């Protein structure tokens with residue numbers, strides 16, 4: 323059975339610069355979506371399934387903000403309304419392709435998969451460090467063949483850095499320090515402060531911290547799958563205030579299907595703004611580390627899918643943040659599904 327997704331929320335669909343005069347087709351929550359810009363440059367999002375015979379609308383072309391299906395030439399506007407059927411045939415006013423609210427913000431395109439009447443731009447998560455003056459970010463999107471919640475578990479439990487990211491983010495004493503988790507309404511926050519521990523390769527390379535450090539990891543999860551990590555370090559015993567970001571990792575985990583994820587990430591910093599060497603250190607180390615996460619999460623997905631034992635996943639104390647996030651998301655999905663009349667389509 324297909325998984326349930328939260329519908330009344332914003333998902334990151336792409337980077338703003340992925341949609342130019344060329345459209346983009348990307349599957350979000352099992353729906354193939356065609357993104358394009360109208361004549362004013364605003365982003366439009368419609369189902370890529372033509373309502374005529376379900377051929378891909380994207381097989382056609384876009385002109386003056388309207389899309390012509392590549393199979394039989396039926397044309398739709400940016401709101402999904404049919405505006406022309408070849409041969410001058412008439413059509414009912416309900417003949418339309420489903421349109422989705424879309425917004426460009428923080429360098430992303432966001433899409434709302436649920437009831438359009440509920441789409442509120444104020445609910446877009448604050449990932450402003452992607453574009454904010456005084457910050458610079460390196461970024462990418464990693465396709466990962468696993469359910470998005472496995473990646474949220476991964477990010478909310480940085481215990482794994484010791485084992486999975488030995489050459490980048492590791493540092494032996496991370497596992498010795500418990501994560502302090504708090505649930506604040508629908509937001510999960512967690513933090514870990516490590517004193518006088520071994521440095522990590524990324525702090526050595528980017529900051530020249532090559533002996534003992536004090537190190538902090540601050541997590542914030544918001545539904546459906548946004549995780550902001552504030553990470554920092556100082557030479558052990560010095561006075562950079564606790565919590566000062568050395569960098570922030572902004573993660574948006576967008577379900578493509580039940581078992582695949584578009585993993586949008588950026589690593590933003592508010593220092594060395596014009597230093598391509600620091601950019602390269604952050605980019606290369608993040609790519610290396612996230613590919614290590616991808617490798618283990620994809621294998622985990624395969625083993626979960628092929629497991630016929632019925633044995634549940636087990637949670638230890640260090641899984642608490644991930645478990646809290648799963649519980650909140652499950653509650654929101656159940657609430658949404660209990661009110662089917664409020665859902666669109």
Ligand code: FES
Nearest residue numbers: 372374375391394
């Ligand atoms: S399938 Fe699109 S016009 Fe026929």
Ligand SMILES: [Fe+2]
Nearest residue numbers: 476486611615
């Ligand atoms: Fe990781």
